[in-house]
Amino acid sequence: MFLSRIHLDPRCKEARRDLANPYQLHSTLCRAFSPPDTKCPKGEFMWRLEPETDAPGYPRILVQSRKLPDWNGITVKGWLAEVDAAIDLRERLKLESLKSGQKFRFRLRANPCVTRNGKRLGLLNKKDQEGWLERKGNQHGFSLPILTAFDYFESLEERIDVRISQEQILCGKQHTDNSIRIFSVLYDGMLSVEEPELFRNALQTGIGHGKVMGLGLLSLARA
Template sequence: MYLTRFRVNTARSDARRLLSSPHRMHGAVNASFPMPPSRDGSGPRVLWRVDSNGTSETLLYIVSPNRPDLTHLVEQAGWPASDEPGWTTFAYEDFLAGLQPGDTWGFRLTANPVHNIRHEYVKAGERTKRAAHKTPRHQMDWLLKRQEGAGFEIVQKPVERRLLPEGDEYELIVRGQIPLQFRRSSAEARKNDVQITKVTFDGRLRVTEPDLFRRTLTHGLGKAKAYGCGLMTLAPVRGKT
């Protein structure tokens, strides 16, 4: 497994075009591999996420079973005349193997929190409709319901640090809710547009089941993984938990 970080040159029009469409970015990421891994669930898949840290830095993260070649992205959305390679790839396997129960990490996850709804007019036996969670409270609940099955638990705040009597129990914030609507191809009708809502979670977690957690980090969490959702990255915790 590999973790790759690529800095996007947002001054370039091609870079802005990529960033405006998860479908285009998905294609660019897949083009980094001669043969992308299968998406049938039998093994780790290619996951990606775009982080914008203010106006000065936009980073593309990729987790993949194989080492990517981002030469085409440097030419399209990087600094092709620079002496620097344009991206950094880290071997991820040793890090994953070293995860232990009780380890505490800061984390970032961009996800597509959804639930299935059934309107009154939908007949019995018909499929339900998938809808996005709209409020931070419901989005947090979506993640909290999945933590056990994903091999981790969100760290709870000490009582003295809770600012509200309810809804402030966890080291978890929701930010950057972004509703997106785009087409898989320009020839498709608008009724076939893809609609997703991206939400970014920042917080602290504790590893409970390392094998499940490794699967979460390499297979992703939630829906819309092809469109930049599902990738969780970790960072060392600084200061007291």
């Protein structure tokens, strides 16, 4: 499992197009993992457009993949401004020796939602967004620190200690007449590993819906 960081050059017309259309950006990234005119294997990679740019102002994208990407496969001239050396996550994070109680800083852009009457609805309330992440933690083998908050009307209540920002609707187009709209937020915080095997699987497969739109990648740094 490898993590790469690439920098796009917004002076390139195709790069600007991809930055405005997450579905198209995913399609372009697929070229680094499959030959031309070949469908990219499902689950081969996940990605996230970071909110921060690099020093020269270029947008940064994290790409986590099963195998090393071949960036030469993206044949658009000027699309890539820079490519950082890939990191072997299994080695960097010692994934094979994870233990319950280990703590990591994390970032996750995700689609907190519920399904009602067969439709997926984004959760717009902060408390609901926190509850969604807490449930995903229980499902995927990690927990989040608890913060005791004071509410003027309801006295004390316990909530998870996580920063939620970057609320936005992501819009993409599969075809000219088939558009995708998905609600997303950015989570930043600390987590503790509870069940190592479940947690490793979450790192490999991602969390929640919208993978082709740049959602679901759980990235870690040692606490």
